[in-house]
Amino acid sequence: MSKSTVAVIDYGMGNLHSVASALHKVGDGVKVQVTDCPETILAADRVIFPGVGAIRDCMAELKNRGLDELVQEVAASKPMLGICVGMQALMERSEENGGVDCLDVLPGTVKFFGNDLKDANGQRLKVPHMGWNTVKQTIDHPLWDGIEDNSRFYFVHSYYIHADDYVAATADYGVEIHAALSCENVFAVQFHPEKSGDTGLRLLSNFLRWDGGQPVFRPVS
Template structure:
């Protein structure tokens, strides 16, 4: 693996220590920088955009630190991995907190699961969706290399992505969740790879090898 730098965007809303530690574990020779400095972010080879918590607070912190424009700019030019609320912030808008405008990097909305969510057997499902769930790959992508289809990843969220144009993977939790999205140099996941054991570490390792190029997608059967 060539030497490179990864900027983990720090806007006060991510599990940054876990993400940075996971990257350091899989990235031999990779420099991991947890930062809110625009110059450092622009200079990095790859970008991680994490996040936990409410989208209203997320957007407020991004704007107060001047990072909203930074994320929009680097998302157009560098390999970027959005994680959880970081993924949701890349959408057009979210139903959370009465409706919040997001960064509009990717077309799609963030929707509430609802108060009476049930599985196919009619059993009530708890919200937030918390725990391990099967992720079904919908495209062939470098970030899935070495990861078996229908592998399990760890989720924690009360709102889900609806972005049908760029689906890289789905999961089921009362509704179909667009669990991963891919658009050119941006890949985004609703689950937490840093909390998903060896499978999650493999995805992060794949990201550190990815040059952001768009592959020829082949639907995964």
């Protein structure tokens, strides 16, 4: 029997080494391919779309490599996990870099935290949002299997998601962050599971077992 395969999309802006290393750690019997080859990506059983850096550069690299339409095709056809800027690129538009059109896979926008961000007590918060934060699950989903509600994940970002629908988890950093989204076979997270210790590894392990089926959208008690 052939190995299950997961393709990590390489467009020059992902934290690819740490993602691939984490997948190797949890993916016993899974073949991990870091690649920008369309044929390899389309042939994979599952796809991870990571990203770091500015959204303008992200979108430019995707288009230069002919991967923008490929990501949209993958999002319509097989289990896909977006991470950080990869998640933001799946939205309709970002406020970063003066406003950038994104891939329009998920409804919603990417917003700037602002220059005067404060917590509930009026204390000023630093931007970028960098470090561990509590993630509150809003739906019951296979990728949350074995992960307690209000677990902590590691974030690094100056812009946050405001989605119109499909919110799978939230976090708070002066404003409500839509920290995870789920729509059919697409799951996307603002945090970095590969940097989030055992909890993040569990999410990646869950992804490698997920068939992309539609989750049951009910509140988690």
